[in-house]
Amino acid sequence: MNSVWWASEDFWRKMAVWLTAVMTVVLILLTFDTVKQITAGSERVPAYSAINHRIYYRFDSSRNMQVPVIGDSAPLFGTSLSEEDAEALVSKGKLTTQAKNCMNCHTLLGNGAYYAPDLTKAWLDPAWGSEAAREQLMVNFLLDPHTNARGYGTGRKMPNLGITEEEAHGVVAFLKWMSTIDTNGFPRNFTPISQEGDR
Amino acid sequence: MNAGIQESSNLTGGQKLAVKYYTVAVVLFVAQILFGLLSGLKYLQPDFLYEVLDFNVTRMVHINAMIVWMLFGFMGAIYWLVEEESETELVGLKLGNLAFWVLTSAVTVVVLVYLFVQVGPAEMSTIWFIGEGREYIEAPRWADIGIVICLLVFMYNIAATFMKGKWSGISGVLVLDLVALAGLYVAGMYYTPNISMDQYWWWWVVHLWVEATWEVLVGCIMAWGLIKTLGANRKIVTTWLYIEVALMLGAGILGLGHHYFWIGTPEYWLGIGGFFSALEPVPLVAMVVHAVYDSGVHGSKNSNHPALAWLIAHAFGNFFGGGVWGFMHTLPQINLYTHGTQWTTSHGHLAFFGAYATINIAMFYIALQRWRGNVYMSAGLPGNGWKWKWALSLLCTGVVGMTMALLVSGYEQAFVERALGGSTWAAYFEAQRGTWYVQGMYWRQIFGYVTAAGLVLLIWDLLTIGLREKRSMVVPTDHVVVTA
Numbered sequence: 001m002n003s004v005w006w007a008s009e010d011f012w013r014k015m016a017v018w019l020t021a022v023m024t025v026v027l028i029l030l031t032f033d034t035v036k037q038i039t040a041g042s043e044r045v046p047a048y049s050a051i052n053h054r055i056y057y058r059f060d061s062s063r064n065m066q067v068p069v070i071g072d073s074a075p076l077f078g079t080s081l082s083e084e085d086a087e088a089l090v091s092k093g094k095l096t097t098q099a100k101n102c103m104n105c106h107t108l109l110g111n112g113a114y115y116a117p118d119l120t121k122a123w124l125d126p127a128w129g130s131e132a133a134r135e136q137l138m139v140n141f142l143l144d145p146h147t148n149a150r151g152y153g154t155g156r157k158m159p160n161l162g163i164t165e166e167e168a169h170g171v172v173a174f175l176k177w178m179s180t181i182d183t184n185g186f187p188r189n190f191t192p193i194s195q196e197g198d199r
Numbered sequence: 200m201n202a203g204i205q206e207s208s209n210l211t212g213g214q215k216l217a218v219k220y221y222t223v224a225v226v227l228f229v230a231q232i233l234f235g236l237l238s239g240l241k242y243l244q245p246d247f248l249y250e251v252l253d254f255n256v257t258r259m260v261h262i263n264a265m266i267v268w269m270l271f272g273f274m275g276a277i278y279w280l281v282e283e284e285s286e287t288e289l290v291g292l293k294l295g296n297l298a299f300w301v302l303t304s305a306v307t308v309v310v311l312v313y314l315f316v317q318v319g320p321a322e323m324s325t326i327w328f329i330g331e332g333r334e335y336i337e338a339p340r341w342a343d344i345g346i347v348i349c350l351l352v353f354m355y356n357i358a359a360t361f362m363k364g365k366w367s368g369i370s371g372v373l374v375l376d377l378v379a380l381a382g383l384y385v386a387g388m389y390y391t392p393n394i395s396m397d398q399y400w401w402w403w404v405v406h407l408w409v410e411a412t413w414e415v416l417v418g419c420i421m422a423w424g425l426i427k428t429l430g431a432n433r434k435i436v437t438t439w440l441y442i443e444v445a446l447m448l449g450a451g452i453l454g455l456g457h458h459y460f461w462i463g464t465p466e467y468w469l470g471i472g473g474f475f476s477a478l479e480p481v482p483l484v485a486m487v488v489h490a491v492y493d494s495g496v497h498g499s500k501n502s503n504h505p506a507l508a509w510l511i512a513h514a515f516g517n518f519f520g521g522g523v524w525g526f527m528h529t530l531p532q533i534n535l536y537t538h539g540t541q542w543t544t545s546h547g548h549l550a551f552f553g554a555y556a557t558i559n560i561a562m563f564y565i566a567l568q569r570w571r572g573n574v575y576m577s578a579g580l581p582g583n584g585w586k587w588k589w590a591l592s593l594l595c596t597g598v599v600g601m602t603m604a605l606l607v608s609g610y611e612q613a614f615v616e617r618a619l620g621g622s623t624w625a626a627y628f629e630a631q632r633g634t635w636y637v638q639g640m641y642w643r644q645i646f647g648y649v650t651a652a653g654l655v656l657l658i659w660d661l662l663t664i665g666l667r668e669k670r671s672m673v674v675p676t677d678h679v680v681v682t683a
Contacts, residue, residue: 007438009368009438009441012438015441015449019445020449023452023453027453031399034459037464038393038399038463040396044395044464044465045393090392091392092321093321094392095323098326098332099319099322099325100332101256101330101337103255103332103333103334104254104256104258105253105254108394109398110461110538110539111398111458112334113255113334114540114541114544115238115242115254115255117624118539118627125623127625150624152629152631152632153632155246156631157245159253161318162318164320170321181394181462181463183463184461185535186461186538187535187539188617190621190622191621191622191623
């Protein structure tokens with residue numbers, strides 16, 4: 001039956017073992033590099049204190065994509081935070097998004113459910129109107145999504161999830177920080193809110 | 200052996216345990232479809248059960264019930280085959296039963312908390328006791344630990360039984376795969392404020408389960424199923440299994456990279472992920488060839504028509520759902536526009552059904568045949584086997600219909616929201632209001648009802664097939680039909 005080596009059981013057993021082993025080793029090596037590059041405080045995934053700054057996008061012609069830029073000082077809720085306090089606030093917001101199960105309606109970095117809009121660039125969305133009113137509008141929306149509903153004629157409304165003021169501030173900080181992540185140009189052609197100092 | 204009636208004395212210890220797993224699997228399958236229908240309905244009637252059972256809850260139960268019923272199905276399948284394959288009795292039957300009840304109780308508590316508590320404050324206690332809020336692995340941490348312990352007990356039971364009895368190619372692959380399956384789940388038990396890091400490890404569980412270890416697992420079940428139903432030659436089947444493992448893990452492990460395009464991870468993943476995930480359909484083609492070839496050389500003479508039909512549905516469903524639908528949007532140049540749209544839903548529906556629901560259903564039929572006394576289940580069943588044939592047709596039509604409808608919505612969304620609208624919230628909602636998008640959602644719901652009808656019929660057939668059947672099973676042989 002095993003007249004040819006490439007159809008033999010033995011050959012494919014070895015192939016299965018070797019290919020799996022080699023690919024696993026390659027994945028582990030790449031993981032070491034990737035984890036270094038996505039640790040908060042790196043070039044691609046900035047430090048949490050980036051929330052003390054204005055965030056905007058610049059088209060990078062060499063990469064042919066928009067990249068986030070951390071600009072001048074623009075503290076969130078008027079207070080500049082230390083690295084530890086910024087991390088604590090962003091963490092509160094991230095934990096809120098998990099505790100309220102946001103990901104089963106929204107997408108974050110494009111992952112999640114598709115019943116509600118992507119949150120990757122929520123901080124920079126033109127829907128907030130003006131840069132000055134944005135953070136308060138976001139907090140108001142999270143605290144009272146009924147009064148501040150934004151369904152754009154689809155009839156879909158965010159439910160009231162019992163988010164506290166502290167949690168709402170955390171979520172806004174988390175969303176602002178998420179908008180600084182270099183997502184290789186995703187989503188393509190995103191049109192940000194117009195901000196002072198845009199270029 | 201008493202034929203034509205359901206008797207547990209027809210089963211071995213491991214098989215009785217398998218039947219328990221299968222029972223829970225079917226209950227959860229019903230829950231999956233029910234909560235899927237509710238979730239789909241919310242796109243059409245957003246006020247339906249608003250702030251009672253919101254979309255985030257119904258959708259979470261929909262996808263979790265799916266993951267868990269498939270896992271219960273796989274565990275059942277392995278308990279079913281382990282004693283025959285190892286030619287000895289299960290070493291830890293009591294322990295296996297205990298783990299089954301612990302796991303089933305844990306799943307029940309988790310679902311009740313999902314439905315009645317739903318969300319919690321932004322504290323680690325919510326992560327530990329209510330839910331982790333991370334798609335697919337929402338189960339709270341206490342349940343995660345329970346799942347890993349139950350998987351370890353399961354792994355011990357299977358590995359130790361093979362060690363006591365006899366090893367084979369299939370069992371070797373199976374046990375190694377179970378080690379990876381249990382180990383990978385641990386990568387999901389992790390909290391970090393860093394969303395990029397979070398999603399990096401989250402995909403280790405989600406991708407490396409469903410696109411690697413689960414695929415290998417169903418490869419093993421398929422190999423055993425073909426031997427069982429067709430009497431396929433073990434050496435040929437085992438060689439095919441090795442080919443599939445080599446190609447599946449050769450492509451699938453680094454194919455993980457297609458989830459690392461846009462989450463903050465470095466640009467080299469665009470090339471690596473694109474290249475290796477484009478190769479992921481290859482082993483699925485191998486599976487189709489293998490299943491169809493084996494059926495052909497046996498002239499489709501087999502011991503269990505419904506089971507073989509579902510095995511063939513698995514081969515094609517896995518190839519189209521996982522392979523073709525995955526490939527369609529896996530290259531980064533396309534995925535940039537389709538990532539996070541209904542394209543993914545379209546792919547998800549066909550892939551999970553095609554790759555995993557089908558093979559579990561095939562195994563249900565193999566189990567029922569023996570449970571009812573090795574009864575006849577080949578051609579010429581009462582009523583020409585209309586129930587299983589209609590159940591198969593309705594389930595396949597329902598899922599393929601949903602897949603097509605969601606794809607239309609997905610195309611519209613990718614064009615209107617992403618390509619034209621600049622991906623703002625206003626563009627998102629413009630796409631959601633679009634006529635073609637809305638039509639897609641209506642058709643998805645209609646085909647959802649077709650799927651539900653198929654499931655009702657399937658359960659009716661599972662409860663009745665082979666009862667009062669006095670003919671005995673056609674014994675498959677390794678006889679190859681030679682045509683001139």
